[in-house]
Amino acid sequence: MSKSTFLGVCRVAVLFMLLAIFGCATSGRFYVPKPIPIKPGTVLKPEYNIVCSVNLINSQTSSQWVSIGDYTHKWSANLLMWTDTAVGLLKDELVKRGVVISEKSPKTLKLSITRVKLFWGFDAIGCTLNLNATTGDGYVVNHEETGTAKDLYESCDTAVSKAVAAMFTDPGIQDYLTTSKIFRDSDGDGVPNDVDECPETPEGVRVDSRGCPLDGDGDGFPDYLDKCPGTPGGMEVDCDGCPPDK
16 A cells, blocks of 8 residues: 555544544534623622522533534534533623632532524524523522524524523522521521531520630630639539539
8 A cells, every 4th residue: 555545544534533523513513602791780689698609510411412503504512512601601700709619619500501592583693592500409490591693603602691690680599599598597606507516505605616605714614604714724623614612
């Protein structure tokens, strides 16, 4: 086999390999939306006190290219990549509002774009999609939004942006992401329930960072019950926090 023939065979093999990997994405055209920032003040009300941290997860598991429309060309989309755009946009918007994105956060939001459809009108192109959102406590909501523009790319970018914006105004997601949920303080000692080691501290009693009553002399009796608050360290005390001879 000559060198030129060998190179020709290699080129054909590479072409078939690319077709096998990318499938319909290489047989037509495809697009991955770009994140369009949500306009400030359009989705958050002043009383919406958002949590300090959130864990964002792309829950779309399929990386297959799927058909989303056929006009002069066949158009395909990778829903995993589209969801990445939605997650990235949501991350940017939350960070702007002082939220830390962390895998260790007790608050979790799972996102998945499950469907995309293009349609052609008289003087505009439309893009409709469904964004599924699931909170850590099991609340599930689907936001179906449509973007229209003379440009296909702009219509898809707008649809993703509108779907993410809709999440901020959804009552279930608002309820999940407000600080009243994550910082509930049943005994009113200023320490949230999820880290309070003494959850039933009496009202008005001073506590430490663990939410437990202060014990200034370290005798095992909290100051508000200790009748002998200055007991020397290491000394045995009775049920009143006093040395036995008193």
